Amino acid sequence: MINVVLFGPPGSGKGTQAQNLIEKFNLKQISTGDLFRFNIKNNTELGILANSFIEKGQLVPDQVTIDMLIEEVKKPTDAAGFIFDGFPRTAVQTDALEVIVKEVLNDKIDVCLSLIVEDEILVQRLTKRGETSGRSDDSNEEVIRARIKEYYAKTAEVAELYKKQGKYVEINGVGEIAEIAEKLFAEVEKIK
Template structure:
């Protein structure tokens, strides 16, 4: 079973993905990690991505989908994948659907973890205290910028997946355990 976790920055997607990896044996596919790994490996896709990034351009949808497909070819997961950081646009979602269909697969569920954005600022402050400032992105200004990017680029994907009947929304303002329980109910 393949899923996408959506939610504003700080909603708890990473925490829930870690739990799914641990409890269900799913594999988390982080596009940022994949780009760094592909570049380090010197693969054809990695070299193409590096050239594009060195020019300061964005890596194209076809390269990103190719990297996801390549990673799926290298991992033997019968439990499924959690997409993290992809897709970010409707064009990417459409390309992902085409790639998955060509493999006889699909995205089973898109789970939106809904949160009160005002409460996110308190979460970020707490996380900054807990990590003793070790994360440079744990501050209000960075969160504000990330929320703008999320609303402009990623949130428009929600109606796309809702129209396909794949979107499920859960309350992310409850405990980690309760959010995990709601995700597990969706996944069956």
């Protein structure tokens, strides 16, 4: 199996590159955002629990997210591995992911691929995306900058943990989509 943690601030091209990795290596993407939407929409026990925090304006506790993740990796799949997107974001979540992958999949996280893009380029990309996406969080520069800042603050400790394990790889996320994809592919090929 190939198990990849995919990092990148909003606007880094993470969604596009995740699709490229999925197609090239037959991976299954697990996005915590998608997990939340699925569980809440389908009124699962975990979705109802998560929504009870969201409705109060509170952060959903790590354990609820972890439980959703466990349920997802337990589902049968013919994929050759997983891309974890949006998780982990903290040291606690990083440790939890290691345990989940070890205990549920009898495997390990192979690499953390981090797309690096300068803040000004991120702001330009997101504002441009906001013109067509209809997403309010992509149309306000102040909100965009706050999201980028929050991303770095949250993920810095996770990057450090993967660096210590020798599993953290930075990829320049600026350039042609195909060129960036090739750089990501080369890193995944190293672990196959």
